[in-house]
Amino acid sequence: MSDLFSSSSDLPANLGNEAMEKELQEFLLVEREKAKLQAQIHEFADICWDKCVDKPGSKLDSRTETCMLNCVDRFIDVSLLITNRFAQMLQKNSNY
Template identity: 65%
Template sequence: MSDLFNSSTSYDDDSSKSKGVDSELQEFLMIEKQKAQFNAQIHEFNDFCWDKCVEKPGNKLDSRTETCLNNCVDRFIDVSLFITNRFTQLLQKSAGGM
């Protein structure tokens, strides 16, 4: 019987575990939100390039459209690398500050 009343320390352990899970969940949700924002930006960029480069869809791309799309892809890769590197820097800063 005395074990039932002295088990409050296990509740404290469960509470601290719960807080750890909550912070992990918040971090996971933040990362997923960032991924969703990044994907939304990708789609917006793709729409922009399509509208800018493709005047009328056809069976083949003319050289102007092909060049435009190539440039868009190149800029997309540049921006993607920049954003990825920036996120890496931010994660390293936040990990170093802990």
């Protein structure tokens, strides 16, 4: 009767560890991607700040705000373009 309630007797001992290890690896991968995205955002902000802000003040004027938005949008567009291009190249090369 004790075997009825012990589910671990039917499973290999390391199956739970493997599942936990896989879950941990997936979690770490997601966290690394979040960190990369955050670093990229900071890089965009620094570059665009240097390009668009002539004299810092208490508020952004409309010209500066528009410049910042356009600058970040262009960086995002270029990053997506490059990412998509690499994905296409990898896919093309994997077909050979």
